[in-house]
Amino acid sequence: MSLIVQKFGGTSVGSIARIEQVAEKVAKFRREGHDVVVVVSAMSGETNRLIALAHEVQERPVPREMDALISTGEQVTTALLSMALDKRGVKAKSYTGSQVRILTDNAHTKARIREIDNQRLHAGLEEGYVLVVAGFQGVDEHGNITTLGRGGSDTTAVALAAALKADECQIYTDVDGVYTTDPRVVDGARRLDRITFEEMLEMASMGSKVLQIRAVEFAGKYQVPLRVLHSFEEGPGTLITLEDADQMETPTIAGIAFNRDEAKLTVVGVPDMPGVAYKILGPIGEANIEVDVIVQNAGDDGHTDFSFTVSRTDLPRAEDVLKDVATSINAREVRSDRKIAKVSVVGVGMRSHAGVASQMFAALADVGVNIQMITTSEIKISVIIEEKYLELAVRALHSSFGLDREPQDESAA
Amino acid sequence: MSLIVQKFGGTSVGSIARIEQVAEKVAKFRREGHDVVVVVSAMSGETNRLIALAHEVQERPVPREMDALISTGEQVTTALLSMALDKRGVKAKSYTGSQVRILTDNAHTKARIREIDNQRLHAGLEEGYVLVVAGFQGVDEHGNITTLGRGGSDTTAVALAAALKADECQIYTDVDGVYTTDPRVVDGARRLDRITFEEMLEMASMGSKVLQIRAVEFAGKYQVPLRVLHSFEEGPGTLITLEDADQMETPTIAGIAFNRDEAKLTVVGVPDMPGVAYKILGPIGEANIEVDVIVQNAGDDGHTDFSFTVSRTDLPRAEDVLKDVATSINAREVRSDRKIAKVSVVGVGMRSHAGVASQMFAALADVGVNIQMITTSEIKISVIIEEKYLELAVRALHSSFGLDREPQDESAA
Numbered sequence: 001m002s003l004i005v006q007k008f009g010g011t012s013v014g015s016i017a018r019i020e021q022v023a024e025k026v027a028k029f030r031r032e033g034h035d036v037v038v039v040v041s042a043m044s045g046e047t048n049r050l051i052a053l054a055h056e057v058q059e060r061p062v063p064r065e066m067d068a069l070i071s072t073g074e075q076v077t078t079a080l081l082s083m084a085l086d087k088r089g090v091k092a093k094s095y096t097g098s099q100v101r102i103l104t105d106n107a108h109t110k111a112r113i114r115e116i117d118n119q120r121l122h123a124g125l126e127e128g129y130v131l132v133v134a135g136f137q138g139v140d141e142h143g144n145i146t147t148l149g150r151g152g153s154d155t156t157a158v159a160l161a162a163a164l165k166a167d168e169c170q171i172y173t174d175v176d177g178v179y180t181t182d183p184r185v186v187d188g189a190r191r192l193d194r195i196t197f198e199e200m201l202e203m204a205s206m207g208s209k210v211l212q213i214r215a216v217e218f219a220g221k222y223q224v225p226l227r228v229l230h231s232f233e234e235g236p237g238t239l240i241t242l243e244d245a246d247q248m249e250t251p252t253i254a255g256i257a258f259n260r261d262e263a264k265l266t267v268v269g270v271p272d273m274p275g276v277a278y279k280i281l282g283p284i285g286e287a288n289i290e291v292d293v294i295v296q297n298a299g300d301d302g303h304t305d306f307s308f309t310v311s312r313t314d315l316p317r318a319e320d321v322l323k324d325v326a327t328s329i330n331a332r333e334v335r336s337d338r339k340i341a342k343v344s345v346v347g348v349g350m351r352s353h354a355g356v357a358s359q360m361f362a363a364l365a366d367v368g369v370n371i372q373m374i375t376t377s378e379i380k381i382s383v384i385i386e387e388k389y390l391e392l393a394v395r396a397l398h399s400s401f402g403l404d405r406e407p408q409d410e411s412a413a
Numbered sequence: 414m415s416l417i418v419q420k421f422g423g424t425s426v427g428s429i430a431r432i433e434q435v436a437e438k439v440a441k442f443r444r445e446g447h448d449v450v451v452v453v454s455a456m457s458g459e460t461n462r463l464i465a466l467a468h469e470v471q472e473r474p475v476p477r478e479m480d481a482l483i484s485t486g487e488q489v490t491t492a493l494l495s496m497a498l499d500k501r502g503v504k505a506k507s508y509t510g511s512q513v514r515i516l517t518d519n520a521h522t523k524a525r526i527r528e529i530d531n532q533r534l535h536a537g538l539e540e541g542y543v544l545v546v547a548g549f550q551g552v553d554e555h556g557n558i559t560t561l562g563r564g565g566s567d568t569t570a571v572a573l574a575a576a577l578k579a580d581e582c583q584i585y586t587d588v589d590g591v592y593t594t595d596p597r598v599v600d601g602a603r604r605l606d607r608i609t610f611e612e613m614l615e616m617a618s619m620g621s622k623v624l625q626i627r628a629v630e631f632a633g634k635y636q637v638p639l640r641v642l643h644s645f646e647e648g649p650g651t652l653i654t655l656e657d658a659d660q661m662e663t664p665t666i667a668g669i670a671f672n673r674d675e676a677k678l679t680v681v682g683v684p685d686m687p688g689v690a691y692k693i694l695g696p697i698g699e700a701n702i703e704v705d706v707i708v709q710n711a712g713d714d715g716h717t718d719f720s721f722t723v724s725r726t727d728l729p730r731a732e733d734v735l736k737d738v739a740t741s742i743n744a745r746e747v748r749s750d751r752k753i754a755k756v757s758v759v760g761v762g763m764r765s766h767a768g769v770a771s772q773m774f775a776a777l778a779d780v781g782v783n784i785q786m787i788t789t790s791e792i793k794i795s796v797i798i799e800e801k802y803l804e805l806a807v808r809a810l811h812s813s814f815g816l817d818r819e820p821q822d823e824s825a826a
Contacts, residue, residue: 057500068507068509082478
């Protein structure tokens with residue numbers, strides 16, 4: 001018998017019929033003898049309905065009251081799911097964030113969890129209840145209701161799993177696991193049985209948005225085994241774990257991630273002197289624009305080109321900021337390009353395997369894709385390419401790294 | 414500067430436009446320098462929507478979960494009203510029953526208030542906030558969310574006023590005060606400036622359902638001055654207070670109440686011996702049927718007729734119960750009549766004025782209304798009459814006791 005935390009998102013509980021299906025699934029686990037804590041989101045559409053009400057009243061609603069308002073959405077789901085479990089003869093109890101006591105800071109609408117009181121939960125479990133906890137919400141030290149921001153329910157689930165030392169945290173979604181790449185782009189994309197937290201972070205931050213990145217970080221930090229599963233289809237899903245030292249042969253590459261939401265800015269002919277990077281990126285940061293890839297290459301003539309990428313919606317604002325900057329640092333000009341995309345190969349295995357970069361560049365060269373920028377990290381190599389070559393590049397890399405096939409070591413294990 | 418508790422019901426906050434109107438009214442009081450605590454119900458329709466969801470899941474929903482579910486309705490209103498106040502430059506904070514700490518027993522869906530922690534509220538008031546509190550809900554000693562049952566928001570308001578020693582508790586409704594009788598029956602019905610708690614209880618229990626009887630009892634017990642006002646029309650409303658010793662000339666009669674929801678049962682030819690009343694009413698009570706008027710008259714022949722009234726919906730069940738009872742006590746027969754109504758004259762003044770009863774009976778005789786049953790209390794005399802004479806009787810009494818005219822002492826004061 002183990003302790004499992006299960007999280008069901010808004011679409012999984014989007015109607016009474018869906019809630020009944022979720023109850024059926026939870027009841028099954030309970031009957032198998034597991035202790036179960038369920039974390040639920042608001043029924044899909046409910047949060048938006050409440051936000052619309054707030055905006056009818058105020059353009060920028062008071063954050064404290066916004067939290068009091070939208071936290072009701074999850075509370076409704078917890079009560080309904082508890083009833084649906086009770087109907088199936090499964091003892092269940094609903095909990096708000098405040099009732100559990102999920103203590104957060106007081107940053108309303110984007111609070112961070114500080115501490116979870118696991119006493120009440122343990123007591124509930126010992127009495128034989130399935131505990132149904134409202135995701136996405138907590139309470140500050142003064143008893144004010146807070147919310148964790150959109151997608152915070154994943155974080156709630158992971159935090160509860162950590163606090164309760166659960167054996168597994170299962171995140172139910174509308175996909176049956178994490179894939180080697182987007183199946184809509186590559187036919188041969190394959191569900192991974194396992195992926196490490198680090199790999200998942202690199203995958204998640206680039207479009208394979210199965211899980212909130214924050215939840216994955218949290219899970220990694222507290223070493224909570226995390227599993228992504230389909231809400232209404234059977235299957236093992238993908239287990240996200242620490243790197244497994246026992247596994248002799250780690251596959252080199254876990255997957256190919258990509259992101260279309262990139263735009264490139266280049267400040268051309270920048271006098272090559274200390275502090276230039278700061279002079280360019282300082283004002284960008286102050287304007288609350290997030291920068292992704294940054295590349296600088298010094299030239300021979302005492303000048304350099306400085307390039308970076310931002311999300312496409314931020315491009316016009318970034319251009320405005322750079323106009324003034326370019327003048328003040330005597331740069332020649334500012335160029336921008338919104339028709340680019342980023343492709344990355346991700347895998348903890350590349351730490352111990354040389355030649356991943358050269359294999360990547362060779363694969364791209366084979367299909368005639370020109371590389372505009374390159375950045376590398378411990379477990380990821382990313383390139384910026386022309387957007388129109390994106391699918392071609394992803395397919396070439398997926399095939400080149402053998403991701404279409406079941407990995408050798410897994411079939412041998 | 415005084416401290417006022419204001420309560421707005423579901424229709425008063427039934428839309429964003431209505432909530433804005435309420436905010437306007439609250440803001441006006443605040444700007445006049447008063448400390449204000451506002452108690453709100455769920456937006457009209459919301460509680461029913463939530464109950465319907467619960468019933469989609471379970472025929473008889475788990476009471477604890479029912480409370481968790483429906484308490485969200487008031488929470489939504491508190492947040493929206495707080496935003497609407499903030500928009501008007503009035504600092505406001507929402508509170509759930511749990512946040513105030515309105516401690517109740519654990520009788521889910523019909524909990525009773527035990528204690529209110531006024532520290533947090535006082536702190537909020539001292540910081541200059543208008544406090545917007547969710548009506549109808551509380552929390553038990555284990556932190557479970559409870560609700561006070563339908564109409565519990567009035568009780569919340571009165572309880573808060575008592576706990577905070579407020580100068581007045583204002584209940585905003587869809588009528589502009591308490592009337593001498595139903596204006597739909599008597600054209601000359603007049604709004605009362607004042608009425609005592611006792612009179613209000615007698616009026617409320619018989620159809621003038623402006624206020625929850627429970628709230629009036631509570632207000633009387635803790636001597637909270639209670640005022641009934643119209644939500645969206647200006648006016649002084651009706652103040653419900655203790656009997657005013659300073660007021661030299663208390664009007665004899667405050668009003669004429671009536672109730673159509675009465676049905677009469679008579680057990681005819683009951684052997685006149687001790688314990689008969691219990692033998693008849695015991696089984697009725699066990700069947701959860703509430704009895705209103707009870708009359709017994711002993712005859713000469715060792716037999717008596719025992720009559721009582723119940724609400725019309727309970728009549729068939731009461732008849733079933735009495736069939737068995739009648740046999741077991743050797744009564745001759747059971748008769749029932751659902752075409753009756755009750756008319757009462759109510760007034761604390763009748764304590765010191767003789768002749769109210771005879772004036773009442775004379776007025777009814779004058780218009781040819783036959784009296785079937787009579788009961789009296791300290792401040793009320795009720796008669797059961799044929800339903801078809803109800804309006805006639807009410808008008809005759811209203812006129813006979815001079816309720817069409819402004820009372821002398823009020824104009825002199």
